[in-house]
Amino acid sequence: MPRFLVIARYQAQGARAVMAAGGSARRSAFEHAVLDLEGRLESFDFALGDADVYAIVELPDSAAAAALSLTITGGGIASVRTVALLTPEEVDRAARLHPDYPAGPR
Template structure:
């Protein structure tokens, strides 16, 4: 499984739904969505700043992550972005791969 960070900002409609449902119910809905997609929610937090919610989860693959992002955004309650997360070991592995790159103008 791969680890992902879902960041979301509520739309006006989404905020109305949050006020009706409350935070606990919304967290349960997100946990069920992730688990029904074959994943596992590690943590969910609400925040005040650039994003309203932060979800750290494990998902089977990038295709599943994309499917979740599309489904959530299409419902129009949240503007959601999904970012893959890498462990330190995965970064070390990536750094061992030689990549030839020529920057513009070089």
């Protein structure tokens, strides 16, 4: 199953929710959404800095990843950025592919 890195920044309402219910409750809510999309939560960590949460999830496809992002962002508690992750073997395969693409004008 494809893996995605989900990076979230809490809005004020989201930060208040973490403070009120705790970090474990937010992780549980996130995991519930991932499971509802037939995915699996691999890791969920809070962070200090530009983002508040870094999570790695397995999801069936990009549509499921987009649904997760849209649902969380639409709820108004956080803004989300989702990054598709590649395994070393996928990068090996990509390195063997050579699409025709001209470097300059034709």
